[in-house]
Amino acid sequence: MCGIIGVFGHNLEASRLVHSGLWALQHRGQESSGIVSSDGKNLYMHRGMGLVAHVYGEEDFANLPGHLAMGHNRYATSGPSSSDHLQPVMTKDKILALVHNGNLPDTTSLENFLHKKGIATTFHNDSDLMHAVLTYYLARGESIEQAVKKSFPLFTGVFSILVATVSKLIAVRDGYGIRPFVMGKYNGGFVFASESCALDMIKAKYLREVKPGEMVVISDSGLKSFQLTKPKQKLDLFEFIYFARPDSRLLGKRVNEVRRNLGKYLAREHKIKADVVIPIPDSAIPAALGYSQESGIPFDHGLVKNRYIHRTFIRPAQKLRDQDVEMKLNPIPEILNGKRVIIIDDSIVRGTTSRKIVALVRKAGAKKVYFLVSSPPVRYPDFYGIDTPAQKDLIAARLNEEEIAKEIGADCVHFLSYKSAIKATGLSEKVLCTACFTGMYPVDIGQRAKEITFN
Numbered sequence: 185m186c187g188i189i190g191v192f193g194h195n196l197e198a199s200r201l202v203h204s205g206l207w208a209l210q211h212r213g214q215e216s217s218g219i220v221s222s223d224g225k226n227l228y229m230h231r232g233m234g235l236v237a238h239v240y241g242e243e244d245f246a247n248l249p250g251h252l253a254m255g256h257n258r259y260a261t262s263g264p265s266s267s268d269h270l271q272p273v274m275t276k277d278k279i280l281a282l283v284h285n286g287n288l289p290d291t292t293s294l295e296n297f298l299h300k301k302g303i304a305t306t307f308h309n310d311s312d313l314m315h316a317v318l319t320y321y322l323a324r325g326e327s328i329e330q331a332v333k334k335s336f337p338l339f340t341g342v343f344s345i346l347v348a349t350v351s352k353l354i355a356v357r358d359g360y361g362i363r364p365f366v367m368g369k370y371n372g373g374f375v376f377a378s379e380s381c382a383l384d385m386i387k388a389k390y391l392r393e394v395k396p397g398e399m400v401v402i403s404d405s406g407l408k409s410f411q412l413t414k415p416k417q418k419l420d421l422f423e424f425i426y427f428a429r430p431d432s433r434l435l436g437k438r439v440n441e442v443r444r445n446l447g448k449y450l451a452r453e454h455k456i457k458a459d460v461v462i463p464i465p466d467s468a469i470p471a472a473l474g475y476s477q478e479s480g481i482p483f484d485h486g487l488v489k490n491r492y493i494h495r496t497f498i499r500p501a502q503k504l505r506d507q508d509v510e511m512k513l514n515p516i517p518e519i520l521n522g523k524r525v526i527i528i529d530d531s532i533v534r535g536t537t538s539r540k541i542v543a544l545v546r547k548a549g550a551k552k553v554y555f556l557v558s559s560p561p562v563r564y565p566d567f568y569g570i571d572t573p574a575q576k577d578l579i580a581a582r583l584n585e586e587e588i589a590k591e592i593g594a595d596c597v598h599f600l601s602y603k604s605a606i607k608a609t610g611l612s613e614k615v616l617c618t619a620c621f622t623g624m625y626p627v628d629i630g631q632r633a634k635e636i637t638f639n
Contacts (some may be wrong), residue, residue, distance in 0.1 A: 187256070188376075189378065190196060190254035190346040193251055195372075204386050208382040212259060213258045214235055219255040224251045230244045255272075258271055271284065274397070280322055286312040290341065290628065293340050298316055298317065321334055343356070361396030366390065393435070397411055400497070442610070444471065446558040446559070446608045450485060451474070453598070454598040459481070464513070486520050490513070516561045524551055524554070527553060527594075534579055554594065565636075572620065602622070
């Protein structure tokens with residue numbers, strides 16, 4: 185899961201607009217950030233490890249001129265978190281740059297193609313491989329449009345990508361549209377972004393979603409669209425549950441309202457006598473509000489989040505490594521002491537964090553701790569751009585609700601039913617990817633299928 189944004193428009197300071205959009209997409213990746221720009225003659229790049237606030241200074245924008253720019257916030261799913269895998273990816277001769285949100289679970293087709301062409305692949309992650317194939321076709325005189333068309337069948341996985349040459353910005357989405365990708369207009373120019381909240385940030389007008397299997401080309405000639413494969417919409421349900429920002433819209437639905445609905449359905453399914461409902465901030469706040477509204481149990485912020493601790497936070501001492509939850513969340517005893525507390529979270533993955541949170545709430549004086557989850561049990565790993573562990577490490581793949589409650593130290597644990605999770609979106613199950621809950625992977629995961637068991 186990464187965040188990408190691209191801008192094309194004459195008389196626009198494209199790199200500054202992209203920079204603003206990357207702020208709005210910081211939640212999609214906090215490990216590194218980068219921008220490529222073009223003035224019509226050359227490509228320019230700046231990138232680095234860390235948050236958007238750390239990577240860019242005012243002086244950097246003098247070196248990112250032009251009317252075309254695209255940017256990337258990285259969350260490592262393919263390749264380690266290091267400077268070797270910074271994006272954008274760009275050729276040494278600076279003729280082509282690429283940013284990618286998603287993951288190719290099986291890169292066999294790409295690697296075989298490149299091996300046959302005598303191109304090394306040992307140091308590449310999936311984004312590098314995609315870039316290498318596109319570069320191969322460009323080097324043989326193909327237009328960038330033809331290069332994308334010929335490469336597209338080799339991209340066996342999930343991707344929303346932006347490709348830039350000195351004169352064109354191209355958006356491409358996989359045939360299932362598993363990761364969100366939208367487009368908008370700004371002062372006569374065009375904007376592409378992972379989420380609509382980035383369009384809102386720069387005051388761009390939302391136009392539509394990039395269609396699954398679509399290639400959109402922006403140049404001085406205007407906008408051209410090509411359908412590279414038949415669209416089979418399968419947006420990841422987890423985008424609604426956790427990843428997308430609550431102010432974004434996905435498939436026409438406001439994420440905040442979907443999450444509130446998840447909480448309402450949770451309250452209907454699991455009626456518990458309690459004194460207070462608290463969320464694990466921030467993504468579970470709307471669901472907790474929905475649960476409170478439906479159940480009549482008061483809502484409060486029993487846990488306060490330290491918003492300045494991110495994935496890149498370096499723990500100051502070895503003895504603090506097991507105190508990450510305490511450093512991110514601080515309980516308010518006056519809200520919890522002597523109370524029967526319902527904790528609402530959006531998901532349980534390994535259960536490690538949940539156990540620490542339950543202990544934290546009990547230490548603050550809670551009389552009872554009920555742990556409710558506004559999504560179905562996560563029983564299968566994600567291979568499409570989310571860093572979930574192996575199936576054996578997913579707690580819901582091994583234990584039932586009663587066993588999980590014992591494992592994390594809660595008085596009870598309940599999950600939202602799969603049926604209600606679908607209902608809460610207001611969408612048909614047919615347009616959603618539910619792989620983490622059902623094990624039904626719409627995009628072939630190749631050899632990774634051997635890692636899955638169905639109990």
